[in-house]
Amino acid sequence: MTTTNRLRALSDAHSAHNYHPLPVVIAHAEGLWVTDVEGRRYLDMLAAYSAINFGHRNPRLIAAAQRQLERVTLVSRAFDHDQFGPFCAELARLAGKDMVLPMNSGAEAVETALKTARKWGYEVKGVPADQANIVAFEGNFHGRTTTIVSFSTDPVAHYSYGPYTPGFRVVPYGDVAALRRAVDAFTVGVLVEPIQGEAGVIVPPRGFLAAVRELCTEANALMIADEIQSGLGRTGTTFALEHEKVIPDVYLLGKALGGGIVPLSAVVADQDVLGVFRPGQHGSTFGGNPLACAVGREVIAILETGEFQDRSRTLGEHLHKRLGDLPPRTVKQVRGRGLWAGVELHAKARPVSERLMELGVLAKETQDNTLRLAPPLMIGQDELDWALDQLERALTG
Numbered sequence: 001m002t003t004t005n006r007l008r009a010l011s012d013a014h015s016a017h018n019y020h021p022l023p024v025v026i027a028h029a030e031g032l033w034v035t036d037v038e039g040r041r042y043l044d045m046l047a048a049y050s051a052i053n054f055g056h057r058n059p060r061l062i063a064a065a066q067r068q069l070e071r072v073t074l075v076s077r078a079f080d081h082d083q084f085g086p087f088c089a090e091l092a093r094l095a096g097k098d099m100v101l102p103m104n105s106g107a108e109a110v111e112t113a114l115k116t117a118r119k120w121g122y123e124v125k126g127v128p129a130d131q132a133n134i135v136a137f138e139g140n141f142h143g144r145t146t147t148i149v150s151f152s153t154d155p156v157a158h159y160s161y162g163p164y165t166p167g168f169r170v171v172p173y174g175d176v177a178a179l180r181r182a183v184d185a186f187t188v189g190v191l192v193e194p195i196q197g198e199a200g201v202i203v204p205p206r207g208f209l210a211a212v213r214e215l216c217t218e219a220n221a222l223m224i225a226d227e228i229q230s231g232l233g234r235t236g237t238t239f240a241l242e243h244e245k246v247i248p249d250v251y252l253l254g255k256a257l258g259g260g261i262v263p264l265s266a267v268v269a270d271q272d273v274l275g276v277f278r279p280g281q282h283g284s285t286f287g288g289n290p291l292a293c294a295v296g297r298e299v300i301a302i303l304e305t306g307e308f309q310d311r312s313r314t315l316g317e318h319l320h321k322r323l324g325d326l327p328p329r330t331v332k333q334v335r336g337r338g339l340w341a342g343v344e345l346h347a348k349a350r351p352v353s354e355r356l357m358e359l360g361v362l363a364k365e366t367q368d369n370t371l372r373l374a375p376p377l378m379i380g381q382d383e384l385d386w387a388l389d390q391l392e393r394a395l396t397g
């Protein structure tokens with residue numbers, strides 16, 4: 001029995017089957033490359049759904065984590081620590097906002113934003129008690145909590161978890177008229193992904209995000225941008241909304257913010273929004289811990305150089321040009337921006353990701369027919385071309 005099979009049998013028998021991973025067992029990773037327990041190397045074209053934007057074990061991030069491991073890792077928010085203030089100030093500056101509320105997972109940042117919008121709605125906007133509504137979009141993915149799956153339109157994510165949290169309205173993504181009809185005096189927030197990742201890397205029609213901004217301003221509702229997957233360099237800019245010159249009231253960040261080392265998420269907004277919280281009204285034991293803040297600060301410093309955003313922009317053009325040349329016989333549509341692409345096939349994508357794995361490239365299907373490509377942003381053109389050569393082989397094989 002191979003080591004791979006022995007380890008897979010263990011996960012199969014003893015882990016809940018809430019994922020359907022590719023049959024590869026990884027033991028080591030560096031930069032773009034991961035190595036499995038048999039010593040086979042693969043180019044990682046998924047990058048942990050964009051949590052590995054800066055590469056596996058990025059030396060700057062590992063060094064920051066190691067320095068912090070030697071000092072202090074956790075104090076809880078009962079005490080302040082010397083990484084906390086600087087992290088919040090630096091992240092707020094990166095986003096052009098005043099304040100940060102750090103959490104751990106992306107779902108917790110979303111939950112925090114929903115609580116923020118409701119609290120702001122009641123205490124600042126003046127919505128009558130328990131009457132607030134929040135608008136979200138069909139095809140959304142914002143995480144897995146009971147409240148978040150309450151407004152998910154993906155049946156697999158949604159069903160069997162009721163009773164569901166009320167207070168959400170869901171309208172078609174990209175449909176400004178439907179959004180206008182859904183927004184009323186009791187709307188406190190509109191929660192939107194600038195590009196819908198899990199839905200298959202769906203880029204909304206041009207002007208849609210600016211229209212969301214305008215409607216939110218008109219209705220005095222918070223525009224909440226979930227940039228957990230689209231943000232921090234992935235699309236060629238720090239925030240995907242920059243492409244549309246849109247500034248939301250609230251940014252939600254996660255995934256790459258933790259540098260692929262620790263879970264770190266955040267809600268970033270101005271004082272008039274995040275200022276609604278008083279001691280005890282919200283919290284998290286691990287949120288904003290010293291280790292996470294130290295890694296997050298290094299992530300911010302890396303982003304401030306603009307280097308990864310530039311790489312994603314230039315190589316992204318190359319990626320999309322090559323994907324555009326794939327045969328229309330097998331490829332229905334290619335979507336995305338920067339080093340991020342959804343390749344929608346006429347057939348199921350799973351066999352393609354399995355063939356790709358055999359060819360030394362790791363990528364994963366999202367929805368049934370779409371292959372998602374999101375390599376670490378330090379990929380070079382040669383490596384990208386090699387991965388795309390393998391994709392061509394996998395599609396014709």
Ligand SMILES: *Cc1c(COP(=O)(O)O)cnc(C)c1O
Binds near residue numbers: 049106108197
């Ligand atoms: C991954 C993701 C989340 C949830 O993040 P977790 O860390 O898995 O809880 C929320 N929103 C978007 C857009 C995501 O891609």
